[in-house]
Amino acid sequence: MTHLPYILASYGLFAGLAGILAIGAALRLKAARTKLATLENSALRRSGAPTSQ
Amino acid sequence: MTRKTRRLWLVIACVACLGAAAALMLKAFSSDIVFFVTPSQVVSKPPPADRTVRLGGMVVAGSVKREKNGETPIARFEVTDGQAAVTVRYEGILPDLFREGQSVVAVGTMRPDGFSASEVLAKHDETYMPKEVAEALKKSGKWDPRFGPPPSAESWNTMTVQDAKKNAPAAPATPP
Amino acid sequence: MSASQSFVARTGSLFHRYANPGRFLRLGTRLQPWLTWPALFFTLAGLGWGLFYAPADWQQGDSVRIMYVHVPAAILASSGYAALAVCGLLSLVWRHPLADLAAVEIGPVGACITALCLATGSLWGKPMWGTWWVWDARLTSVLVLFFLYLGHIALIRAFDDPQRGYRAAAILALAGAVDLPIIKFSVQWWNTLHQPDSITLTGAPTMSSSMLWPLGLSMLGISLGFAAIVVARLRAAVMESRVRSLLSSTRRRGENA
Known part of the structure; x- marks a missing residue:
């Protein structure tokens, strides 16, 4: 008697949860980084703009 | 800075009071918290x-x-x-x-x-022992699982499956 | 009193050095690969060893392999809440801004790992004990921990003014920390269906070293993974707050113009 389904379910739950948390964190990090980069770029351009006007 | 020190003492006092209250409550309900009676x-x-x-x-x-x-x-x-x-x-x-x-x-x-x-x-108890090690202990007469918990962990917890397999055939030769 | 004052002041300034979000971002960016890749390596090594090479237990057979997931999850569930309590202390006493952000990010990850601990415990209990769940002191106190996490997650997001949410959640985190020693010692103080700890500070582990090694590896890997996910979320949170402040400052400028 190996109780294989219980063991596989445990490892599967772990893998699923770890995957969801890791991918979620990575996507959030990427989105925040790109948003911050575009905002800082536009802020730089705007701060440069008034002198040229 | 005194404000921070005061806040620190306030937090410590609150946690201590809460801990004491929880301890007293657990002590009072101790007989209901036990999962089984002997x-x-x-x-x-x-x-x-x-x-x-x-x-x-x-x-x-x-x-x-x-x-x-x-x-x-x-x-x-x-x-x-x-x-x-x-x-x-x-x-x-x-x-x-x-x-x-x-x-x-x-x-x-x-x-x-x-x-x-x-x-x-x-x-089950907190003893985690490979099957082979348990067999070797049983064969050498050091332990019978029907009569009590396994022997002290120091005596077997570094024993590997290979050790157990090596020792097991020799065990019946020695009288119990 | 003056000694304790200078202690509070000194520790405060130490914490505030890392309260600077820019400094944390630089530190976190450097730290991240050192957490992520070792976490992946040690988790795969430990769980692979546990699942395929570690020996079966003499009484539990192969079901003992659930331990390599369940025990790290259980230890991290408690450690994560201890981290929340430390964040609560930093927030209440030193008004540490990064501690508040960290508390927001640790909560969901800790709740997930506590749920994993409860689920794997159930999956272990059914074939071994003969039941999915019993109301013994260990299981009940861990369930209480799970609800404390849920309460913390809800409370810290419940107010329009985030500062009020941070204060309330910090108080809950500190008060809930009372549950941690109850979880730890429940198996000693009361008789429970759950077995006592195999690994203690005082005695030799009542576990074969051939099972202790894979457990240690997966413990290390999953802990690093927990830290890696929290650091990544915290970095994202710092960037998001900077995005918000940039947006509001440009909007203000737009209104002024």
């Missing part, structure tokens, strides 16, 4: 017949009798805590871990002729 407690103060209790202890070696009532298996065994023993009757399939010398928790009621269980749970 056979000696049941023998010295038998609970009323209509009250469901959980009886915990070790299955006495050689006390298990299995019969069959049609399709349903019936098991009778004694549960002990070393001081008293209670006979338990259980109708149904016992858990896989059930064996003589195993700790179990039987849920049921105390009857005049013994304990009638509606559910039997197996309680």
Whole structure:
């Protein structure tokens, strides 16, 4: 008697949860980084703009 | 800075008070928090017949009798805590871990002729030992799982499966 | 009193050095690969060893392999809440801004790992004990921990003014920390269906070294993974707050113009 389904379910739950948390964190990090980069770029351009006007 | 120090002491005082309150409450409800009662407690103060209790202890070696009532298996065994023993009757399939010398928790009621269980749970201990090491210990006569917990962990927890396999054939040669 | 004052002041300034979000971002960016890749390596090594090479237990057979997931999850569930309590202390006493952000990010990850601990415990209990769940002191106190996490997650997001949410959640985190010693010692103070700890500070582990090694590896890997996910979320949170402040400052400028 190996109780294989219980063991596989445990490892599967772990893998699923770890995957969801890791991918979620990575996507959030990427989105925040790109948003911050575009905002800082536009802020730089705007701060440069008034002198040229 | 004094404001921060004051806040620190305030937090410490609150946590200490809360901890003390929780400790007192747990102490007061201690007898209700226990998951099972021991056979000696049941023998010295038998609970009323209509009250469901959980009886915990070790299955006495050689006390298990299995019969069959049609399709349903019936098991009778004694549960002990070393001081008293209670006979338990259980109708149904016992858990896989059930064996003589195993700790179990039987849920049921105390009857005049013994304990009638509606559910039997197996309680395993905190010892984690490879099968082969357990076999080697049994063969060398150092331990019989039916009569008690395994020997001190220092004596076997660095023993590998290979050691166990190497030692096992030699063991029967030495008289127990 | 003056000694304790200078202690509070000194520790405060130490914490505030890392309260600077820019400094934390630089530190976190450098730290991240050192957490992520070792976490992946040690988790795969430990769980692979546990699942395929570690020996079966003499009484539990192969079901003992659930331990390599369940035990790290259980230890991290408690450690994560201890981290929340430390964040709560930093927030209440030193008004540490990064501690508040960290508390927001640790909560969901800790709740997930506590849920994993409860689920794997259930999956272990059914074949071994013969039941999915019992109301013994260990299992109940861990369930209480799970609800404390849920309460913390809800409370810290419950107010329009985030500062009020941070204060309330910090108080809950500190008060809930009372549950941690109850979880730890429940198996000693009361008789439970759950077995006592195999690894203690005082005695030799009652576990074969051939099972202790894979357990140690997966413990290390999953802990690093917990830290890696929290650091990544915290970095994202710092960037998001900077995005918000940039947006509001440009909007203000737009209104002024």
